[in-house]
Amino acid sequence: MPLVYITKYSLIKIGGILDIPYERSLSASKAIHTIIASHTKEKIFSSPELKVMTMTLAVNDILNTETADNIKIMNQRKSEFHSRKQRVIFYQDRLTYHYYKDCPNLLSDYNNFTIPVEIPEHRIEEYRQYFINNIDTFNRNEEAYYAQANAFFRVHMSPIKKSHHANSGKESVSSNNLLQSSTDEEDGKYIEEALSFFQTYKKTINKYGYASHLKEKLLQENKMSIEDYKIITAWHILKTNTKSEIISKIIKINQHSEQLFSEEVMIALGFHGCATCKTLNEKSINKALI
Ligand SMILES: [Zn+2]
Structure with a gap:
């Protein structure tokens, strides 16, 4: 069976349907803390942020090491119920994998509404x-x-309430490329950049940083000044890059793949092949035949 691509958003979604053994979470969490501790003692991430990072790593670890038969899925109805309760208009009930890295569906963002x-x-x-x-x-x-x-x-x-809800595929691919092209000397580039920003704007960040995803709402309700809004927006981007950097680094250390997984495992998880990729595939076959 071939290897297929999924978006980072799908990776996080899998966390909601996969039964993750405690030991896997524990070692993922330790790996994250070790990297952060090698740079700083500051608490730059909130507990929910650390939880999502841990889950992403644990899921990646499972997808890279388990066979389709060994994948344990949580109660299907429970996970479906969970996604129906998400506070977005279009929740993704159909999980998709891709055959091509340049598939437009893998790269494009889509609009969603909270x-x-x-x-x-x-x-x-x-x-x-x-x-x-x-x-x-x-x-x-x-x-x-x-x-x-x-x-x-x-x-x-x-x-x-309108949110440009990135599917994170693009983000993941681009930050991945950035990381791959950076040399080892630049290791920890994003975390260092985030830390120096943190030291400069510590007061504002400590006040709002953990709620950076709520910044539009706070600004709208006059609970945040425009200056603070700008700082928190910049901080949000720095934090996102730092999270990608830490996760990519650990995945690299473990010699795992970040986006490519076994198609068989994806099917076992209830994923479907992307229709656009299938069309692209048929076109290339037809081209080869002509
Ligand atoms: Zn596709």
């Missing part, structure tokens, strides 16, 4: 449907959409 916190959990599904039914109004006039939605759901939502 589901406002004001919508109670038991109405998420209803809101999702409502949003899709009224997406034309939303695209034409967001204010009008929220006025109408507020009346319908009897809540008050603040109208900054």
Whole structure:
């Protein structure tokens, strides 16, 4: 069976369906802490951030070492229930792998929209449907959409809810390339860059840093100044690069692959081959035949 590509977003998604043994999490977590400790004693990541990094590494480790028969999947219904409760309009219920590294679906970002916190959990599904039914109004006039939605759901939502939700494939590929092209002397380049920024803007970062994903909301609600917003935006990017750097480094040390996995394992996890890749494949076969 061939090796196939998946996005970093899919890797994180797998964390939600895979049964990860404790020892795997523990060794992943130790590896992360060792790298951070070799640079600093500062707490630059929050516990949830460390948890996602640990899970990504543990999943990568399992995908690189286990056979399709040995992959243990959590209760399928439980994981499906979990994704339905995600506060995004388009949750990915279909997991896809790719045959080509340059597949547009692997590289492109897609637009998603968050589901406002004001919508109670038991109405998420209803809101999702409502949003899709009224997406034309939303695209034409967001204010009008929220006025109408507020009346319908009897809540008050603040109208900054559009998010350019990266599928992280592009990010992963580009930072990966950057890391591969950097020499060993430059090892730890991003973490050092992040640390020097951290020292300069420690006060602001400590105030908001852990909530950097909420910066738009805080700015909108006048709970954050525009200067702080700029600092936190820069910090968010530095942190993202640092996380990629740490994960890539450990994967490299373990001599694992970062994006290429066995197709058989992906199928065992419930993934499907990307339709675009299949078309690209047929075209290249036809070309070869002509
Ligand atoms: Zn594809």
